Amino acid sequence: MKYLKLSFISIMIFAFSYALISFIRNIPDNDIKIVENPGYEQLQRFEDVRYITYNYTNKDNKLIYSWIFDKNEMNEKEKINLDLKFNSKFLNELNNLDTTTKILSFDHHGYLPKNTKVKVYVKDKYNPGEEVNLYYYEDDLEVLKYKNSYEVDEEGYVLVDLEHCSDYLLTNDIVDSAENNPLKINILGITIMLIIVGSITVPLFAKK
Secondary structure (H helix, E strand, O other): OHHHHHHHHHHHHHHHHHHHHHHHHOOOOOOOEEEOOOOOOEEEEEEOOOEEEEEEEOOOOOEEEEEEEEHHHOOOOOEEEOOEEOOOOOHHHOOOOOOOOEEEEEEEEEEEEEEEEEEEEOOOOOOOOOEEEEEEEEOOOOEEEEEEEEEOOOOOEEEEEEEEEEEEEEEOOOOOOOEOOHHHHHHHHHHHHHHHHHHHHHHHHHHO
């Protein structure tokens, strides 16, 4: 009888342990597998109710760049390389880039979780309050495409939205050879408006 009780207790302990391990394995994990960047001295991780932030600082504890992830959009286990370089063999070959251009070359390839943001120090190139344009390099077509414009904050950082990783560049100018430039979009809009107005007014004057 004694051995029977011990066997029963052992079976119960085993069953409980197995159930506990299975439960732990099935707990949703919305964090990401990080490939650290060895080029900077420190990597700091912060988490609040909504966001997970990874800060990269240099040896002087100066923040160089941050990754900010929305926890609500990280439902699947993902492996993301957080390495960011400030040069690119593709963008360096462009002849129309000047010294005020800042290159952002991400080692990660592919799409990112929704609402991903990257904060980058740019005071070495631009002044607080200055507006800069973000372009990305499309490898397949070998062209630059305008993405968005951002304002440099008081501390000399820009906070950009990213859907996927590529080679990007920031500039306070318009890259003439790029596609979807805001200036070109505005001209197109004005042209369409003039055509619409003309199509309405011309018939009116013709009737008179």
